[in-house]
Amino acid sequence: MGQTPLLTFTDRGIHCPAGDFYIDPWRPVARAVITHAHSDHARPGHGAYLATPGTATVMRHRLGPIRVDCAGYGEAVTINGVTVSFHPAGHVPGSAQVRVEHGGEVWVVSGDYKTAPDGLSEPFEPIRCHAFISECTFGLPVFRWEPxxxxxxxxxxxxxxxxxxxxxxxxxxxxxxxxxxxxxxxxxxxxxxxxxxxxxxxxxxxxxxxxxxxxxxxxxxxxxxxxxxxxxxxxxxxxxxxxxxxxxxxxxxxxxxxxxxxxxxxxxxxxxxxVISDHADFVGLTDAIRATGADRVFVTHGYTGPFRRWLEDQGYQAGVVETEFAGEEADVGADQGPDQAGDHALPTEPDAEGGAIRE
Incomplete structure (x- = not known):
């Protein structure tokens, strides 16, 4: 029997069996660690929440009275013997990557992130790890942002x-x-x-x-x-x-x-x-992944198929994680008040081809 991975992917969300907590779960759980306050990542119904102060204040506004503990960036929190810490994701104010360490192994869940500074959000901080879970909302070379x-x-x-x-x-x-x-x-x-x-x-x-x-x-x-x-x-x-x-x-x-x-x-x-996005462009994604030093990379919500193929071509052990993270349709613009998810949903526009990724 192989050793249970530090993080597993379940129908409730990303689970840490050793610590018995979930990261950005989409179904109710006893303990949720939240990367940021967009509604597809911070959902109602959990028993307890852990988030940065910036994320917690928006969650309270959105979700009402919830049990939420706060931890600042870089502050280590121990959950059932597992060390958890938040690190800036650069996505929106208060957003964080979640670093999970146990038994000498380190995984990082990026949530949503961007690597270019925007003058408001805490700048992205690359974290060394063995395995990295990355979004790839804009994971095609056509997406390259101006300053x-x-x-x-x-x-x-x-x-x-x-x-x-x-x-x-x-x-x-x-x-x-x-x-x-x-x-x-x-x-x-x-x-x-x-x-x-x-x-x-x-x-x-x-x-x-x-x-x-x-x-x-x-x-x-x-x-x-x-x-x-x-x-x-x-x-x-x-x-x-x-x-x-x-x-x-x-x-x-x-x-x-x-x-x-x-x-x-x-x-x-x-x-x-x-053209202004709170998600990393193609160069930002690839630079961020390289900076982690991770051998294993799991990608989620975005152009997962072509981006996974690019990762495999670069020598990574790559996988696709199916999640329920999703935003409004890009060409409809529906909005649900302050709790919308952002740019996630893929357009059905032929200008953005899903072919092989090349730098």
């Missing part, structure tokens, strides 16, 4: 042009993570920054644990010339809704990694799409 500063400069120019023409600027961005990332890079000298209620609720929660976000105004308090110069941050589902129509003449845009694919912009009817 955050360049994208934000483009957004500010677009806003300034609209303000000069007397048009309200509306950006659809996920209420947890993406909206705050855009907010942190805006130039408030252009005009007022207005946050949809779902976005502002997350802003308040994050400000409460020390994240420095620029001030935002309420729509009810912004009228006339001020509104025509404003930039409005709203969840994707609110753009084009009855709520948005009361803004008057407007210019709409979407902030998403999927904006790299022209067909999605066409289907959404958006003339403007800003």
């Amino acid at each position: 955050n500063t360049l994208v934000m400069a483009r957004i500010n120019r677009w806003w300034a042009e609209n303000a000069a023409a007397g048009r309200v600027s509306v950006i659809g961005a996920y209420a947890l993570g993406k909206a705050q990332r855009v907010l942190a890079g805006l130039d408030p000298s252009i005009g007022p920054i207005v946050a949809h209620g779902a976005v502002e609720a997350v802003n308040v929660a994050l400000r409460g644990v020390g994240y420095a976000l620029p001030p935002t105004a309420r729509l009810a308090d912004t009228t006339g010339a001020d509104l025509r110069r404003a930039l409005v941050l709203a969840p994707p589902g609110a753009v084009g809704s009855t709520w948005a129509r009361r803004l008057g003449e407007m210019a709409e845009a979407s902030a998403s990694g999927w904006m790299a694919i022209r067909g999605i912009r066409r289907r959404r009817g958006l003339g403007t799409g800003f």
